[in-house]
Amino acid sequence: MKGLITFVVLAMFSGASFAEIKVKTLPSYKAAKELSERIMQEVSKDNLEKGIRVMKPYMPISEAEFNAEIAQVAVQQPAINERFGKSIGYDFVSQQVLGDSLVQYAYLQKFERHVMVWRFIFYKPRDVWMLNTFDFNDQVKPLFFAR
Secondary structure, eight states: OTTTTOEEEOOOOTTOOGGGSOOOOBSSHHHHHHHHHHHHHHHTTTOHHHHHHHHGGGSOOOHHHHHHHHHHHHHHHHHHHHHHOSEEEEEEEEEEEETTTEEEEEEEEEESSOEEEEEEEEEOSSSSBEEEEEEEESOOHHHHHOO
């Protein structure tokens, strides 16, 4: 099942210009971590779609692209539940800051039989932060090499 549960959203604009996409911003990377925590609180309650919806206003993607991602989540949720069991919580793993413009937060979503890694990357183009990319997968080994 290696790599089966990989879900990546890149801030690609799929035909819509950035000016057409309304994006909520965050004043600091502390606020970005708070958003990541809110998302993890939802997904750790076995509410993957609701967690994804929490992040939508902060991502520079079109409505059509977001809806496609929600449809993909709906397909993945049963496979996650069957293989991993019930979600039983989450742990914060790390914060990594690159320069003045990028910060990544990594979390573990804990299940009865397995764990998934969640990463949220926030970007600050000028004065405010937005969610640039997120992904989740079941690849735990790279966490040990990142330290």
